[in-house]
Amino acid sequence: MSGRSSEPSAAHPIAVKIVISGGFGVGKTTFVGAISEIEPLVTEAELTEKSIGIDDTSAVSGKTTTTVALDFGRITLDDALLLYLFGTPGQDRFAFLWDDLVTGALGAIVLVDTRRIEDSFPAIDYFEEHEIPFIVGINRFPGGQQFSPSEVRDALGVSPGVPMVQCDARDRESVKSVLVSLTEEVLAKRANRERAGSTW
Amino acid sequence: MSESSWGSESELFPYAGGPLTPTGRHSGDMDEDPVIRPFMLTNGRTQPLHDGLRIETLLRAAPAALSAPLRFESRRIVELAQSPMSVADLAVALRVPLGVVRVIVADLITQGFLDVEIQPEEFSTSLIERIRDRVRAL
Numbered sequence: 560m561s562g563r564s565s566e567p568s569a570a571h572p573i574a575v576k577i578v579i580s581g582g583f584g585v586g587k588t589t590f591v592g593a594i595s596e597i598e599p600l601v602t603e604a605e606l607t608e609k610s611i612g613i614d615d616t617s618a619v620s621g622k623t624t625t626t627v628a629l630d631f632g633r634i635t636l637d638d639a640l641l642l643y644l645f646g647t648p649g650q651d652r653f654a655f656l657w658d659d660l661v662t663g664a665l666g667a668i669v670l671v672d673t674r675r676i677e678d679s680f681p682a683i684d685y686f687e688e689h690e691i692p693f694i695v696g697i698n699r700f701p702g703g704q705q706f707s708p709s710e711v712r713d714a715l716g717v718s719p720g721v722p723m724v725q726c727d728a729r730d731r732e733s734v735k736s737v738l739v740s741l742t743e744e745v746l747a748k749r750a751n752r753e754r755a756g757s758t759w
Numbered sequence: 760m761s762e763s764s765w766g767s768e769s770e771l772f773p774y775a776g777g778p779l780t781p782t783g784r785h786s787g788d789m790d791e792d793p794v795i796r797p798f799m800l801t802n803g804r805t806q807p808l809h810d811g812l813r814i815e816t817l818l819r820a821a822p823a824a825l826s827a828p829l830r831f832e833s834r835r836i837v838e839l840a841q842s843p844m845s846v847a848d849l850a851v852a853l854r855v856p857l858g859v860v861r862v863i864v865a866d867l868i869t870q871g872f873l874d875v876e877i878q879p880e881e882f883s884t885s886l887i888e889r890i891r892d893r894v895r896a897l
């Protein structure tokens with residue numbers, strides 16, 4: 560809304576966002592930490608009304624806040640390109656943050672723990688519903704049974720088009736290759752779309 | 760976010776050097792309500808004056824903004840944003856919640872001290888390929 564428009568003279572950096580999601584304890588924080596150049600943490604405050612009957616949203620009276628920590632990673636890809644990673648908060652009560660985290664994202668990575676596959680259902684539903692390109696990263700935990708990607712796919716109920724990749728969130732090279740897989744998926748989706756001649 | 764909620768000049772520019780008003784509409788709250796403190800930095804406001812600020816939105820401050828009479832958090836933001844910084848980066852640097860940074864940043868934009876880095880409408884194929892290749896090369 561400020562009148563000053565930025566001249567296209569200086570190099571304008573671009574920020575790209577990828578969302579890391581999945582169930583509780585699935586490795587989201589580990590994933591972001593394995594590749595981020597900063598300490599992976601940012602906070603958001605949840606504002607809740609206390610029942611005092613105050614409707615003036617500009618005043619704090621009658622409200623209380625709870626703070627939630629979000630995984631946050633930054634990767635400088637070059638001098639004009641920044642990649643940000645955001646982890647979705649696990650607890651349901653912070654679901655209100657999801658739209659904010661996901662809007663404008665290049666895509667999402669859904670991590671799955673094969674011992675508790677169903678924990679990742681809400682994330683998959685969300686990204687399918689919002690038509691966000693996503694891939695599934697299968698994390699192998701000790702004691703987790705060895706499932707083939709197609710078994711995991713069946714258990715998750717995701718369409719055959721969604722890529723499933725193995726992932727060790729503790730391993731930087733593995734994390735890199737999962738991110739690369741996501742970019743490939745976004746490119747593939749786009750190529751399909753263009754082939755189909757759709758306008759979006 | 761109606762204009763009418765901004766009655767006076769001092770309310771419109773709460774960070775531009777005006778005196779802090781610890782009393783007033785939220786006086787005494789701290790005694791009962793220590794958990795609300797994050798939003799004390801914004802005089803209790805929780806809604807940004809400027810829409811469309813995402814967590815990854817990049818902001819850049821004009822060098823001239825450094826000499827503006829700004830209060831502590833606003834000054835820090837203007838200093839940090841001499842090179843482009845995202846809303847999330849600022850929240851980390853200031854150790855305050857994202858929502859608080861959004862309100863302060865929105866005020867600074869409205870006052871002309873901060874500019875949003877314009878982003879492409881859509882990620883181009885070449886941009887996505889660039890991301891892929893750069894990640895691979897990390």
Ligand SMILES: Nc1nc2c(ncn2[C@@H]2O[C@H](COP(=O)(O)OP(=O)(O)OP(=O)(O)O)[C@@H](O)[C@H]2O)c(=O)[nH]1
Binds near residue numbers: 587590649698
């Ligand atoms: N074997 C194995 N262990 C992992 C992997 N990723 C994470 N872990 C371990 O699993 C535990 C939980 O990982 P976190 O990264 O904290 O999981 P999270 O998804 O952030 O958990 P919440 O934020 O609590 O939902 C840690 O002890 C990690 O070391 C993986 O890929 N393989």
Ligand SMILES: [Mg+2]
Binds near residue numbers: 587589630
């Ligand atoms: Mg975590």
